[in-house]
Amino acid sequence: MSAADTVAAGIATPAPTTRDVCVEPPALAMVWTGAGRPHETVAVPGVVLGPGEALVAIELATICGSDVHTVEGGLPASSPLVLGHECVGRVTAVADGVRAVDGAPVHVGDRVVWSATASCRDCDRCRRGLPQLCRSLRTYGRERIQPRWELTGGFATHAHLRAGTAIARVGETLRAEVLAPAACAGATAWAALARAEEVADVDGAILLVLGADLIGLTACAMAADRGATVVVADPDPARRALAARFGAVQAIDSRSGRALTAALAATGRAECDIVLETSGSPRAVRGALDVVGVGGVVLLVGSAVAREPLPLDPERLVRGLITVRGVQGYAPRDLDGAIGYLRERGADRPFDELVSARYPLAQLDRALAAAAAGTAVRVAIDPRDAARRR
The missing domain is CATH 3.40.50.720 (NAD(P)-binding Rossmann-like Domain)
Incomplete structure (x- = not known):
């Protein structure tokens, strides 16, 4: 895939060097260690941004049905991991060359929504326009935490976006409750x-x-x-x-x-x-x-x-x-299309009412139980409460 194709696809473009980023106060992540166990809080004082990567402070995350199925043991997953893949947030650090789905550079301060997966951009499936089924796919909220990539999901104060993530700039107008679910549903x-x-x-x-x-x-x-x-x-x-x-x-x-x-x-x-x-x-x-x-x-x-x-x-x-x-997942153009639709027509429908319950990050287990009850279409996690308490 050429550099022009990469920009057109809206995928983060590799930069030549890495960056050490100190997070002060440390980022907090809620780590799932297995079915039937409460989440554990892990502090992450810094990240290393590799080529094409970004760090985002999460404004709001919503709970998908797959998150509920995982904690209930119905969906296999390798723990420990940070669940959550429906998020909106603000870029706090970015490597050189990262571009959004519209081709524009991603800057610190941009409010963004990002894809639920990161692809390699170079395998046969990616070249065919199927990055959501990349042979080296990484899925936010499904990857086991590891050294240099602890912030792997949305139930945290920050997310570490890997190269190959589709990033959409969303502006300041739409409410977080409307934007976060766009990353999945x-x-x-x-x-x-x-x-x-x-x-x-x-x-x-x-x-x-x-x-x-x-x-x-x-x-x-x-x-x-x-x-x-x-x-x-x-x-x-x-x-x-x-x-x-x-x-x-x-x-x-x-x-x-x-x-x-x-x-x-x-x-x-x-x-x-x-x-x-x-x-x-x-x-x-x-x-x-x-x-x-x-x-x-x-x-x-x-x-x-x-x-x-x-x-x-x-x-x-x-x-x-x-x-x-x-229909399994989506391509960067689909994320771009969904955000464009919400920007133009989202106010015409009660999208903001679909998120009818909100919990602080520390109460994630209670929020997951509420989501499992099924009374709300979406339950939200607000990690900014954790940031304010520190």
């Missing part, structure tokens, strides 16, 4: 719709979203604002009420087949052009394949962990010209 929703548009037009489409989680609600708003007629299905009445505020023309109980039939009839159609499945439920995946129409596309976003295998009718796919696409 927002960019993934944008990526899913971008993959759909490679097959079918979103504008004018009948689009069914199965699952009113943060990805589903965000995709609902994005698709509705592109001209789609969006139907959302979810078993939770509170989530269905939210879906209506995010642009859904119908929000139905996903457990009722009749409700879906009636919702489609109300649109004047008997089938969907695009189906976005976010829950990973085998029943929902089967439903997505059943309801998509001729020439349509099914986007599987929620099936990122092992579930029971599903029977597949290849004749239906062939005769229906149906496309099934897996």
Whole structure:
């Protein structure tokens, strides 16, 4: 990949030297050591910034479902590690040559959101435009802490961004509650719709979203604002009420087949052009394949962990010209697109209300328990409280 390609991809560009950065007072990280154990606080007095790296003081982090699954033991992880990958913060130190997704240099003082992963930029997958599946991928919130890289996740006062991280400058206007989830759910929703548009037009489409989680609600708003007629299905009445505020023309109980039939009839159609499945439920995946129409596309976003295998009718796919696409993570352009959408249209939808609980960093275990309860779409961690107490 050439230097011009690197800038266009919005990936941090290597600088020739390293920098020793003293953090005063020391950064604090909440370290997870295994399922059933409380987090431990670790102080990090300094970092060494290698080529293409930056240090960011975290303004706000939000808890993703994968963080909950990890602490509950449902998602394998190598401890000790610092969980969290949905963050917004301010650059406090930066190596030379680091550029944002818009190609502009990243400076100290910039308010930024960064990708959940860092890629090598040079393997065959990165060269194909699939950096989220880089052969040397590093994932924030999933990497075991190590010497010279202790600040590996978002549940800390600072994050150490490695080379190959997509960085988006976000300005001062949008609230942190709107921006932090864009690093995961927002960019993934944008990526899913971008993959759909490679097959079918979103504008004018009948689009069914199965699952009113943060990805589903965000995709609902994005698709509705592109001209789609969006139907959302979810078993939770509170989530269905939210879906209506995010642009859904119908929000139905996903457990009722009749409700879906009636919702489609109300649109004047008997089938969907695009189906976005976010829950990973085998029943929902089967439903997505059943309801998509001729020439349509099914986007599987929620099936990122092992579930029971599903029977597949290849004749239906062939005769229906149906496309099934897996959406795993996102590329730098998707993060850029999600931030641009929030900047232009974020105020039109109640994105800030999706983060309905906030805890100080020291109460991370309580926050994770609240997130596991499922009453809030997102629970936030405010690490600035820890910084103020020192």
